[in-house]
Amino acid sequence: MSADARTVTGAVWRVGANIDTDALAPGHAMSKGLEVVAQHCLEAIRPDFSSGVRQGDYLVSGPAFGIGSSREQAASALVALGVSAVIAPSFSGLYFRNAFNVGLLLVTCSRAEELVDADQLTLHLAPASGVTLTSARLGELPCAPIPDFLIHRVLVGGLLNELKQRKSRENHG
Amino acid sequence: MRFVKPIWGCSVRVMSHQEKTPQTLAQKLIAKAAGRDSVEVGEIVNCGVDLAMFHDSSGPRRLKPMLEELGASVWDKSRIVLVMDHYVPERGDDAKKIVRIARDWAREQDLPNVYDSQGICHVVLPQKGHLSPGMFCVGGDSHSPTGGAFGAYMFGIGSTEMLGVVVTGEIWVQVPRTIRMLWDGRLQAGVCAKDMMLLMAAQFGMNGGAYQAIEYAGATVTSLGMAERMTLSNMSAELGAQVGLIAPDETTRRWLSQLEKPVDLPPLAQQIWQTDANATTEDHHFDATKLSPMVAAPHSPANGFPVDEFTHEPIQVAYVGACTGAKLEDMQAAASVLRGKVIAPGVELMVAPASLRDLSLAKADGTFATLAQAGAQFLPSSCGACAGYGNAIKGDVNVIATTARNFKGRMGDPASKVFLASPFTVAASALRGYVTDPREVLS
Helix, strand or coil: CCCCCEEEEEEEEECCCCCEHHHHCCHHHCCCCHHHHHHCCCCCCCCCHHHHCCCCCEEECCCCECECCCCCHHHHHHHHCCCCEEEECCECHHHHHHHHHCCCEEEECCCHHHCCCCCEEEEEEECCCEEEEEECCCEEECCCCCCHHHHHHHHCCCHHHHHHHHHHHHHHC | CEEECCCCCCCEEECCCCCCCCCCHHHHHHHHHHCCCCCCCCCEEEEECCEEEEECCCCHHHHHHHHHHHCCCCCCHHHEEEEECCCCCCCHHHHHHHHHHHHHHHHHHCCCCEEECCECHHHHHHHCCCCCCCCEEEECCCCHHHHHHHCCEEEECCHHHHHHHHHHCEEEEECCCEEEEEEECCCCCCCCHHHHHHHHHHHHCCCCCCCCEEEEECHHHHHCCHHHHHHHHHHHHHHCCCEEECCCCHHHHHHHHCCCCCCCCCCCHHHHCCCCCCCCCEEEEEEHHHCCCEEECCCCCCCEEEHHHHCCCECCEEEECHHHHCCHHHHHHHHHHHCCCCCCCCCEEEECCCEHHHHHHHHHCCHHHHHHHHCEEECCCCCHHHHCCCCCCCCCCEEEECCCCCCCCCCCCCCCEEEECCHHHHHHHHHHCECCCHHHHHC
16 A cells, blocks of 8 residues: 555546535435445436446536535545546535545546546646646646645545554554 | 635635734634644644544444454544434334444443434534533534534534544644624514525525635624524535534523533633634625525525525425424424414425424423424434435425425435425425415414
């Protein structure tokens, strides 16, 4: 579980603004495991999403992505489906915290809404240099900086892994 | 002036400072938790947590396996409150399993503060005397800002972040700027805190709070009782704020002192936990006298309009429930509309009291009888239909509810249409069978 740099290329899945956590993790699936929640992810908005999304793809939305509940399954469902990052002009603050804690990268990008379905995106993430996002069609896109401790958190796969590393350092230090 | 971008991407404007700046209530609460004299807007600080609350859905079923995987234990059991409210009463095998995990874990851990099927966490927590001004708290639920009504910095977090708190007793925050909602004037009869919130949500949108601190103030807010203040703080979640604070005052002190387990407020608390007169805030002014009852149309709490825009929209289900809208005072509001009357044929009126304490008080003061005689059915004191857990609403029906959210499918069926309103408006609509201005019925 090292915090090495990461580069991923994938296709864009485009959704609108104000995507809420009930759309990402529907209440009726919440008593089930994460796999079931993931199967129902975005079913009310994009029924083709959970069956069609591929490892490395990107979810791109309008402003205020992730509004609503504190249920972090709304973020971990996307990790389970292999989504490499969500790209939006702004996020719910609560969702923002949850996403990094479960190892999902969120990229605040003012030009996110210029992206369309099936656009190819390449994202490079590194502890020192932060996020670089390049669209095959639009070129490099501006990204808001992310604090180092959150980049590290997402690179190690979330807060649980980070706590494990800390514990093992304490035990061996 | 300098600009600070919150890291979740909403713009923030901040005055430039020199040395120690005057502090908002939010800054004072964070500074105390961070062991500092003062904090500046935009900086990221680590805070010690005074209290961590979670429920059967967000709590043990998620925390227990992670704690075991980590080989870690709870940092301070006395600072943890567990409330079983989402999957109780248990319906079906999944719910039984989730609640059993919570009960078994509470016993294994010998947790001192467990409330099983006593009501909804955000209402039970203060009623059991766990909150007081000056505290820094987290909750495993998005409506945790309810605690802000008591002058506590309280916000919702997810289960993994709760794991971090439970293990370390600490959490980071980016110091927010303060957006002050200043209300002046007297609310009309039949208009209440829920209408204030639906107006603010319509004006600012669901992410308008930009995860900053909202502070509700002004003569209107000061004149509200604690239950109404809790409605304001509760729905700060629907404004996308991290917290929704109200400075503690004599009303807070009296409410806390009258609990079964009274909380004594230190004498200076009311002077300390205020925004400094010259602190930098973004102020918005509202005239309460002009506020009409508000209704939020499907499928967003921010989709609110004055009630007269909905005239004759038919209603099949009226729901008085949830942490937002089923406290004793909410039930009393509904009863004031329905006293001596019977609801329209074909309408189902369901009342799920927010806590057993509120239910027993409603029985004692005649509110329960008034509602039952009007045709209300009473449901268990739990989250229930609000989030499609128990008593989920089925089919293509119009629902008017005192709850906080009407996202598509939220109450259990994507075909249903949920309108959000105050307990006055929900009761008046149940009475007529269509969306109704409660002022027509009350006068």
